[in-house]
Amino acid sequence: MLRQVEGSRAVAETVARCRPHVVAAYPISPQTHIVEALSELVGSGDLTACEYLTVESEFGALSACIGASAAGARAYTATASQGILFMAEALPNASGLGLPMVMTVANRALGAPINIWNDHSDALSQRDAGWLMLFASSNQEAVDLHVQAFALAERLSLPVMVCMDGFVLTHAVEEIDVPGQDEVDAFLPPFRARQWLDPDEPVTIGAMVGPEAFTEVKYLMAHRQLRALDDVSQVARDFAAAFGRDSGGLLRPYRTADADVVVVALGSVLGSLADVVDELRDEGLAVGALGVTCYRPWPLDEVRRALREVPRVVVLNRAFAVGSGSILGQDVRLSVPAATKVHDVVLGLGGRPLTHDVLRRLVLDVVAGQVGSDTLTFYDLDHQRVATELARELADVPSAGGAS
């Protein structure tokens, strides 16, 4: 049933409907409303048979989830920004041990400088940690992806991250259909761990593996990740059949057929992007958008197919690899023919608004040849401010001779 509710609250209620046994979380903006709501749902008895651990850090939160999952319980945590970095050591541990669990990332910038607002630097910094990474384009999709994430995690015995834009989604109040208990129960079977710390059948989990078998273990991990692409699609299809709406899956193409320009993006910007596409199509420009819902594993074949005939691709990067270039853009470049022009654009960092006007101007500038395709473009940069600062730095540099 549709109702006016804050994104965080809707996600918390949905997580509760998934019946986690253990929730362990450490507060950080903009994730706080999710974990506050969950503590209330456990405290009020709405969510029963669940232990809510108020841990001392994000490292502790994820570690507790690792213990819980290895003990055969359904585990959940949520974080953002500095919090995911504080977890960093435990992230590949959870995936390496093949432990299913779900984590919400309320996407936020990484410091320094400290900044609580939305971009994708936090999640993308952990893109190689072996977790499945799903990006929500709306609050409805965020809700739906959590149900799918538990199903995927347990089917694959891998951890799944659901990314939703901090504030833009987490703190937005809108009409959302939060699934009911019966619906979720029918979709998500009780968790049966592949192996768990069972006193009746003792197992050793987390042994030391040397050069003689390490590569094989890692290969099998990579293999399972790639196979997960089929499961992501299948679970989305099952979800559509059960809930009557499209959510999740690998990609979210919007009017990409015959497009001359396709804008690729992650997350909630897809809504505004679709409006811009409609507007520009009305004005006679063949523009489309491609949302990437499943960022890890990277759906290489599907992206290839979606962009094969597209001469110009614009990639909206809301995070970048310092000293190297883009992140999402690099994945896209590997997925398009050499002749395709890829306009790699960084914008919307640290909460800088990605408005309809900015997006419209960007597409028009690309079409007008104003945006290069061989370098990373900081599209919403205040050039004047940067030039002033650079000039000052230059003036401050002591001359090679020393004394001045």
Added chain:
Amino acid sequence: MSTTPLKLYQVGTFAAGNRLLDPDERTVQSSTQRASSITSGHRACRGCGEALAARVVMDAAMRAAGGRLVTVNATGCLEVFSTPFPESAWQVPWLHSLFGNAAAVASGVAAAMRATGRDDVRVLAQAGDGGTVDIGLGCLSGMFERNDDVLFVCYDNQGYMNTGVQRSGATPAGASTANTRPMGAGIGNAFGTGKSLPRIAMAHEIPYVATATIADLHDLEAKVEAAMALHGARYLHVLVPCPLGWGSDPSDTVRVARLATQSGLFPVFEAEHGTVTRVARIRRRVPVEEYLRLQARFRHLFGEPGRPDVVAALQAQADRDIARFGLDPEEES
């Protein structure tokens, strides 16, 4: 405060072995029914105190838990020597995640057991001193503060042995380690007291804190049993000599542990809810020198010219702890 009464089994100069006791007073370890939680064939060094302690602790805990026990192990010697893939020495469900998170992982396991209605399964976490007093302290303090139902056991060999004997926050003053070598007038490990995690644990007012050594297996087993009889956060700190890191003879492991307690450098006691409830009085007090001289890590203190000042400072530390915990044999009533 009461003191642990002398028991017939106590060994050392006053040896009266296990075999003289009633069968049901004998150690778990001497029983053919013991769980053998860690089987032989692992890769610990000869005379490893940690291997010995872990075996005794686990078997006693297994007995107390009626076999319904899960263990979480931090990275360190114990983890590495017991699980060279594809082998495992563990006959109990065992999970190793990382170096610094054993307490939090164990909290997660305990929460999982509770939430899924398997409360009968008990949880024991174990780590070296590094995984306890240094990198694992944040998670451990959180586990204590929440009073999670976990028994955390620290095997204290006073250094990072697994990585080649570097100092830890529990390394005693003056000891030579791979990264605090005595040089010139330098003394080795900087002068301090080493973190006393038992006292830090007591400050959390958790139900049970105890120290023990591998020199008294009866006492060690009794403390595991006492800890297992309680619920909530419990902490057991076991001194385990490391022949490789301490430069002691592998056949002297038990002797060195005993001298640590008899010198007063390692007080053996029990505490409940932040208050010391029992101490093991020293029966034959020895100068710290007797303990230090058996270990190459302190050799530089006794050469020419030697560092009598450092030995004296260590003696003062022992005297202070003897007074603090009331361990003096003379005061015995």
